[in-house]
Amino acid sequence: MAEIIVQQRPASARRVRHKASGLSHSTREALWGYLFIAPWLIGFTLFSLGPILATFYLSLSHYDVVSAPRWAGLGNFTRMLFEDGEYRNSLAVTVEYSLIRVPACIAVGLVLAMLINTQARGIGLFRLALYLPAIVPLVAASILWLWLLNPQYGFVNPALRDWFGVVAPNWLRDEKFALLAIVSLSVWQIGHTMMIFLAGLQDIPKELYEAADLDGAGFMQRIRFVTLPMLTPTIYFNLIIGIINSFQVFAAVFILTRGGPAGQTMVYIMYLYRRGIEYLEMGYASAMALVLVAIILSLTILIMKTSDKWVNYDRV
Structure with missing residues (x-):
């Protein structure tokens, strides 16, 4: 009994202290x-x-960093939407870039995922080789692209000329091809999208392919009626991520073209950077940032609202 009393004293003391503390x-x-x-x-x-x-x-002020902000109301937004032609050009270039990049990345990522969706010997090394460009830092990849596409000492133009007899343009200085050159860099770093598609392919029940074979479906029919419908959740995810990333592209454009030639690669963030950092129009740049958030949010909500019509979540 004495031992029990001794053991209970500390607990009682703690309770007293807790009550005292309130x-x-x-x-x-x-x-x-x-x-x-x-x-x-x-x-x-x-x-x-x-x-x-x-x-x-x-965003509601005139602010040049070196002096105090001055209230402007909606002046920055009015200027942006109705007076600034360069802003409208940057938005158009970004939309064009997104319309090319997003489908290209989804298509290439899906094709590569289907190619490596096998248990063949050595497939791990092949998957690693295709994924490696995705882990290369974007700045380093952009510098590599700058060298590859150089018309004098790069690799691409001499290869096209010697192997195919094609006289290639100056990719990063040609108004018709500069944007495509930037898109090609994104497609080269397609590893993340490819691996997400690979996970989606491996999640498709094999029973569906077996049933398709019994019905006499060919290769293209299996892709059309089994693979693509079952991959719509993965396509849906990659579509949203692709749109968000496309509207925020900056580093590759900054290193490769700086928005040229003739504004053909002046994407939204590049123009925002120019206004905010180079021209010290921080209020205007802040308004541009808010409009970009609204654009991305609106597109995301639109895709989510329409996903019920084309995304299939059924599983066997």
């Missing part, structure tokens, strides 16, 4: 929880929430 057990747990997440909350407030709120405020 804090319940749930309150203490909540305080400890907030204490543990405090570093994240501080970082989020300083580096995310703060800049977001500042962007909203600066």
Whole structure:
């Protein structure tokens, strides 16, 4: 009994201290929880929430970094939509880039995934080789592309001339091909999309292909009536991610063309950078950033609202 009494004393003392402190057990747990997440909350407030709120405020102001912001109301948005022809050109170039890049990346990624969707010997090395470009830093890949497409000492133009007898253009200085050259870099780094499609292909039940074979379906019919319908959730995911990434393209354009020639590759973020960093029109650049968020959000919602008509989630 003495031992039991001795063991109970510390617990009783703790209860007395807890009552004296006036804090319940749930309150203490909540305080400890907030204490543990405090570093994240501080970082989020300083580096995310703060800049977001500042962007909203600066979008309604004239701000050149060196002087205090001056209230402008909706002047930046009015100028953007009705007065700035370069802005409209950057939006058109970005839409054109997206319309080329997104279908190309989805198509190439799907074809490559179908090619490596096998258990053949050595397929792991083949998958690794196709995926490696995706982990190359974008700046390094852009510099590599800058060298490959150089008309004097690059590899592409001499190869086309010697092997096929084709006189290739100066890709990054030709108004017709500069945007396609940037798209080709994105297609080369298609590894992430390819692996997502590969996961989707391996999730398709084999019973569906067996049933198609029994019905006498050929290769193209199996793709049309089995593979593509069952891959629509994966296509849906890659479509949304592709659109978001396409509207935010910057590094490749900055390194390869700087928006030229003649504004043919002046994508949205490149023009935003020019206005905000080069011309110090931070208020105008903030307004452009908010409009970009609205565009991406609207396109994402549109795709999500229409997904019920073409995305198939059925499984055997």
